[in-house]
Amino acid sequence: MQEGFLEKMFSLKGKVVLVTGGGRGIGQVICLQLSRAGADLAIFSRSGASQTKQLVESENGNILDIRVDVTDEDQVKKGIDQIFKKYGHLDVVINNAGVCYHKTAFEASLDEWRQVIDVNLTGEYIVCKEAARQMIKNHISGNIINIASMSGHIVNIPQMQAAYNASKAGVIQMTRSLAIEWIDNNIRVNSISPGYVSTPMSIDPAFVPQELLDAWKPLFPMHRMAKPEELCGAIIWLCSESAGYVTGADILIDGAYTVV
Numbered sequence: 092m093q094e095g096f097l098e099k100m101f102s103l104k105g106k107v108v109l110v111t112g113g114g115r116g117i118g119q120v121i122c123l124q125l126s127r128a129g130a131d132l133a134i135f136s137r138s139g140a141s142q143t144k145q146l147v148e149s150e151n152g153n154i155l156d157i158r159v160d161v162t163d164e165d166q167v168k169k170g171i172d173q174i175f176k177k178y179g180h181l182d183v184v185i186n187n188a189g190v191c192y193h194k195t196a197f198e199a200s201l202d203e204w205r206q207v208i209d210v211n212l213t214g215e216y217i218v219c220k221e222a223a224r225q226m227i228k229n230h231i232s233g234n235i236i237n238i239a240s241m242s243g244h245i246v247n248i249p250q251m252q253a254a255y256n257a258s259k260a261g262v263i264q265m266t267r268s269l270a271i272e273w274i275d276n277n278i279r280v281n282s283i284s285p286g287y288v289s290t291p292m293s294i295d296p297a298f299v300p301q302e303l304l305d306a307w308k309p310l311f312p313m314h315r316m317a318k319p320e321e322l323c324g325a326i327i328w329l330c331s332e333s334a335g336y337v338t339g340a341d342i343l344i345d346g347a348y349t350v351v
C-alpha cells in the first residue's frame with residue numbers, strides 16, 4: 092500500500108468536530124474514535140464535566156465540554172461562539188443528542204410527545220442552523236451529520252414509540268432539505284440511521300425491561316445489536332474529504348434489520 096494513502100483519505104487532523112449529547116453512549120464513542128482520527132472536539136452535554144472529557148484527554152486529545160441543552164437556541168449560539176473562541180473554527184457537527192420513551196399514543200402525554208420532538212428534531216434543527224450560520228459567515232466548507240435511526244424508516248415492535256419514530260423520519264427529511272439549502276455554501280448534510288445499538292438507551296434496565304430485550308432478540312438478523320464503534324467508520328468517512336460528493340444521503344447501519 093502507498094504510504095500515507097489511507098491517512099490522506101480519512102484523516103481528520105486539523106478539523107474541529109462538535110458532538111451533541113457527547114457525554115455517554117454513542118456520542119462518547121464517536122468522540123473517542125474521532126479524536127483518534129485526529130479531530131479536535133467539542134461536546135454539548137446537559138451536565139458538563141463529562142467522563143468523555145477525561146477519556147479523550149487521557150489519550151492526549153483536545154476536547155471542550157460545554158453545558159448546552161440543544162433545545163435552547165440561546166445556549167446553542169453561545170456554545171458555538173465558545174468553540175470559535177477556543178479553536179477559531181468549526182468544521183463538522185454530529186447531531187447525536189436524543190431521547191426516547193416507549194408508550195402508546197393514549198398513554199403518552201402531549202408534553203412527552205413534545206419533549207421527544209423538541210430534542211430529536213427541533214434540537215438538531217437549531218444546532219444545524221446555528222452551526223451553518225457561523226460556517227457560512229467564516230467561509231468554512233462544513234459538514235453536518237445528523238443521527239437519525241432505522242425508526243425513521245420502519246416501525247419498531249413490540250414497543251410503541253410514535254413520537255420517536257416521527258422525530259427520526261423528520262430528521263431524515265430535514266437532512267435532505269438542508270443539504271439542498273446549503274449546497275452552494277459547500278456545507279454537506281447527511282444522516283446516519285442506526286439499528287439497535289448497545290447503549291444505555293437500548294440496554295439500561297431502568298429504561299428497557301428484560302421482557303422487551305427478550306422480545307427484540309429474535310428480530311435481529313445478525314443475532315445481536317450493533318456496537319457503537321460500528322457506526323464510526325461511516326462517520327469518519329462522511330467527515331473526510333473522500334466523501335466530498337456525498338450530501339443529502341441517509342446511511343442505514345442496521346445489520347439488515349430493515350431488509351427483512
Ligand SMILES: NC(=O)c1ccc[n+]([C@@H]2O[C@H](COP(=O)([O-])OP(=O)(O)OC[C@H]3O[C@@H](n4cnc5c(N)ncnc54)[C@H](O)[C@@H]3O)[C@@H](O)[C@H]2O)c1
Binds near residue numbers: 114115135137161241
Ligand atoms: N441506542 C440505539 O439503539 C439507537 C438506535 C438508533 C439511533 N439512536 C440515536 O443515537 C443517538 C444517541 O443515542 P444513545 O443510544 O447514545 O442514547 P443515550 O441515551 O445513551 O445518549 C443520549 C445523549 O443525549 C443527551 N441529551 C438528551 N437530551 C439532550 C438535550 N436536550 N441537550 C443535550 N444533550 C441531550 C443525553 O444526556 C445523553 O448523553 C440518539 O439520537 C438516538 O436516538 C440510538
